[in-house]
Amino acid sequence: xxxxxxxxxxxxxxxxxxxxxxxxxxxxxxxxxxxxxxxxxxxxxxxxxxxxxxxxxxxxxxxxxxxxxxxxxxxxxxxxxxxxxxxxxxxxxxxxxxxxxxxxxxxxxxxxxxxxxxxxxxxxxxxxxxxxxxxxxxxxxxxxxxxxxxxxxxxxxxxx
Amino acid sequence: xxxxxxxxxxxxxxxxxxxxxxxxxxxxxxxxxxxxxxxxxxxxxxxxxxxxxxxxxxxxxxxxxxxxxxxxxxxxxxxxxxxxxxxxxxxxxxxxxxxxxxxxxxxxxxxxxxxxxxxxxxxxxxxxxxxxxxxxxxxxxxxxxxxxxxxxxxxxxxxxxxxxxxxxxxxxxxxxxxxxxxxxxxxxxxxxxxxxxxxxxxxxxxxxxxxxxxxxxxxxxxxxxxxxxxxxxxxxxxxxxxxxxxxxxxxxxxxxxxxxxxxxxxxxxxxxxxxxxxxxxxxxxxxxxxxxxxxxxxxxxxxxxxxxxxxxxxxxxxxxxxxxxxxxxxxxxxxxxxxxxxxxxxxxxxxxxxxxxxxxxxxxxxxxxxxxxxxxxxxxxxxxxxxxxxxxxxxxxxxxxxxxxxxxxxxxxxxxxxxxx
Numbered sequence: 001x002x003x004x005x006x007x008x009x010x011x012x013x014x015x016x017x018x019x020x021x022x023x024x025x026x027x028x029x030x031x032x033x034x035x036x037x038x039x040x041x042x043x044x045x046x047x048x049x050x051x052x053x054x055x056x057x058x059x060x061x062x063x064x065x066x067x068x069x070x071x072x073x074x075x076x077x078x079x080x081x082x083x084x085x086x087x088x089x090x091x092x093x094x095x096x097x098x099x100x101x102x103x104x105x106x107x108x109x110x111x112x113x114x115x116x117x118x119x120x121x122x123x124x125x126x127x128x129x130x131x132x133x134x135x136x137x138x139x140x141x142x143x144x145x146x147x148x149x150x151x152x153x154x155x156x157x158x159x160x
Numbered sequence: 161x162x163x164x165x166x167x168x169x170x171x172x173x174x175x176x177x178x179x180x181x182x183x184x185x186x187x188x189x190x191x192x193x194x195x196x197x198x199x200x201x202x203x204x205x206x207x208x209x210x211x212x213x214x215x216x217x218x219x220x221x222x223x224x225x226x227x228x229x230x231x232x233x234x235x236x237x238x239x240x241x242x243x244x245x246x247x248x249x250x251x252x253x254x255x256x257x258x259x260x261x262x263x264x265x266x267x268x269x270x271x272x273x274x275x276x277x278x279x280x281x282x283x284x285x286x287x288x289x290x291x292x293x294x295x296x297x298x299x300x301x302x303x304x305x306x307x308x309x310x311x312x313x314x315x316x317x318x319x320x321x322x323x324x325x326x327x328x329x330x331x332x333x334x335x336x337x338x339x340x341x342x343x344x345x346x347x348x349x350x351x352x353x354x355x356x357x358x359x360x361x362x363x364x365x366x367x368x369x370x371x372x373x374x375x376x377x378x379x380x381x382x383x384x385x386x387x388x389x390x391x392x393x394x395x396x397x398x399x400x401x402x403x404x405x406x407x408x409x410x411x412x413x414x415x416x417x418x419x420x421x422x423x424x425x426x427x428x429x430x431x432x433x434x435x436x437x438x439x440x441x442x443x444x445x446x447x448x449x450x451x452x453x454x455x456x457x458x459x460x461x462x463x464x465x466x467x468x469x470x471x472x473x474x475x476x477x478x479x480x481x482x483x484x485x486x487x488x489x490x491x492x493x494x495x496x497x498x499x500x501x502x503x504x505x506x507x508x509x510x511x512x513x514x515x516x517x518x519x520x521x522x523x524x525x526x527x528x529x530x531x532x533x534x535x536x537x538x539x540x541x542x543x544x545x546x547x548x549x550x551x552x553x554x555x556x557x558x559x560x561x562x563x564x565x566x567x568x569x570x571x572x573x574x575x576x577x578x579x580x581x
Contacts, residue, residue: 014219017338021316024339025309028346033543035347036354037525037534043457050533054543062339069335089547096549104172104180104302106540108309 016069019120022113023065023079026086029109030058057082068121076121083114090114175242176303182238183231190230207270214269221317226268228314229278232285233261235307250298257285275318279341282315286345290352296360300353305538308349316342353538357405406523406535410507410553412514425512428475429566432497433559435477442492445483453482454532459579460570461485462498462532475499475509484556484570486578493578495570496558504552515567518553 034054041047061082067075090110093102172180194215201212215223237258243251264281267274289308292298319338321331439445442463450463461484468479480497501508501518508518525534525542526549533546542548556570560578563571 014221017221017317017320018224020335021313021320021338021342024316024342025312025346028312028343029350029537029539029541030544031343032347032350032354032539033534033537033541036537037543037546040458040535041455041531041533044452044455044531044533046527046529046531047455047533050527050543050545053545057544065339066335093548096547103540105305105309105538108306109539109541 015120016071019068019079019117020065022117022120023061023068026109026113027058027061027065030054030061034058080118080121083117086110086114172303173299173301175246176239176301178238178242179235179303179307183234186227186231186234190227211266211269218269221320222268225278225314225317226265228310228317229261229265229268229282232307232310232314233258233265235303235310236261253288261285278318279315282311282318283341283345286311286315286349290348293352293356296356300356300538305349305353309346309539312342312345312349315345350538357538361405406521408520408522410510410518410520412510412517415513417513417515421511421513421515425515425567428477428511428516429557429559431477432480432557432566436480436483436494436497436559439483440494442485442494450483453530457487459487459575460495461487461492464500469500470502474501475511480557482554484558486560486575488579488581490581493560495560495562495575496556496566498554498556500554501552504550506553508553508555512567516555517567518555520551520553522548522550524548524551 034051037047037054038051042051060078064075064078064082068079087110093110197208197212197215201209236254240251240255240258243254260281264274264278267277271277286308289298289304293300293304298304316338319334319341321334326334439448439450445463445465448465449467450465452461453464454460454462462482463485464482465479468476468481471479473479477497481500482498484495484498485492486495499508504520510516510518523536524532525536525546527533527546534543536542536548556567558564558566558568558570562568563574
């Protein structure tokens with residue numbers, strides 16, 4: 001394995017570690033919410049349904065986090081869909097809670113964290129790939145080359 | 161908890177505001193430091209050179225971990241001046257903690273064994289916070305929680321493997337350790353903060369029943385219908401409720417109660433008790449359209465009647481928007497009524513001045529069907545499948561003899577006794 005290939009694998013592992021930790025943090029928050037939800041409303045059918053859904057999503061998020069580390073493309077897509085839903089929910093909440101405060105921690109967990117995950121999953125992954133795979137001479141000349149394929153993926157990563 | 165209730169500063173204690181501002185200069189400080197260090201390292205073989213060599217060879221993960229540790233160091237150091245007078249011991253701990261985190265951030269690029277050192281420091285710092293929260297020595301505000309999230313992230317990055325060159329079993333072990341540490345520390349921190357918040361509310365509820373407390377009370381307990389006011393001038397404009405998490409009180413005039421207001425409050429309490437007596441039997445209420453909106457198997461249950469929500473009548477004892485029951489061993493016991501305004505954000509009338517104070521909740525999580533299925537976690541989020549929205553303003557009128565009065569906070573100990581009967 002040449003120097004570039006090793007460096008690229010390390011860079012992927014590097015970004016995967018950050019995504020893994022961010023997804024695990026979300027899963028941990030989900031686990032705590034699920035436990036409290038089940039304790040508060042688990043006896044009611046609707047409460048039990050919400051608790052079950054929340055528990056399944058929490059476990060799924062852990063599996064997705066592991067999948068991202070392993071370079072599985074479906075895990076990256078699932079993580080992106082999940083973060084997109086979180087951001088949509090955050091937008092709806094801003095509408096519903098118009099005029100009331102949301103808090104700094106909410107901004108971190110429901111806005112900054114999903115944006116960071118999506119950014120790391122697609123934008124920076126693509127950028128890193130491009131930089132590693134672009135021949136040095138072309139980089140010096142400023143020539144753009146075709147976007148490389150993401151690891152474990154079948155389509156080119158977006159060029160940034 | 162002293163905190164502003166508006167905008168981003170929601171629940172940030174005033175003494176913690178510097179911690180919100182000082183980290184903003186961190187990126188510039190890091191940039192300047194790196195410029196200076198690179199310049200110094202160019203002509204030396206000492207620690208600076210080692211630092212820059214380590215920095216250049218480092219991965220993104222380790223750099224992010226170092227920045228997160230510097231961020232938490234800055235936050236802790238920013239809190240030292242504001243805590244120096246009130247709590248010198250805590251201020252010293254913040255200073256030591258800040259210095260150690262700076263040392264850890266430098267060690268990332270200069271010391272082979274930085275990971276065990278940083279991991280131990282992060283775990284101890286999080287555990288110390290949890291201990292302070294659990295003992296009630298520190299209020300959990302947004303800065304404290306945000307800092308813990310930063311530390312949990314840093315811990316995960318410190319433990320996660322950053323390169324592909326390590327042996328497979330080492331990498332598996334590191335991934336497992338990172339995942340377990342992140343989940344454990346997040347659940348521990350969030351759980352401790354949640355428990356502390358509700359313990360405070362519970363203590364406040366219990367205090368409401370303490371004799372001699374300066375709170376206006378209206379007593380409509382069975383057998384003692386006569387209104388009374390323990391301390392008419394003691395708490396002008398004061399609140400009948402305590403500051404529960406997520407509970408927002410409607411403002412009331414900051415003037416002493418007048419006899420007319422006390423009489424109006426008594427009248428409302430008496431009318432409510434008389435008019436909802438027909439709902440002593442829960443099946444009658446259900447037949448009339450009341451539906452459980454909270455867990456029907458909990459100690460207390462709220463039943464809402466949608467047809468009364470938008471009937472155009474406010475404070476109508478004959479058609480209260482909601483009823484509250486206790487699930488006792490001998491069946492549901494009617495505790496009182498809850499008047500609800502038609503729309504969130506609309507203030508309710510307060511004929512009894514500060515006695516008849518309305519409140520709303522902005523931390524409730526609803527299911528798609530409108531049932532209350534939880535409350536916002538300390539991280540400001542609801543369980544998946546539910547959403548957070550502010551409730552309309554509401555006012556309880558307890559008719560079963562709440563020790564804190566007809567309009568007071570529901571006494572949890574009293575409810576527990578009722579439930580056991």
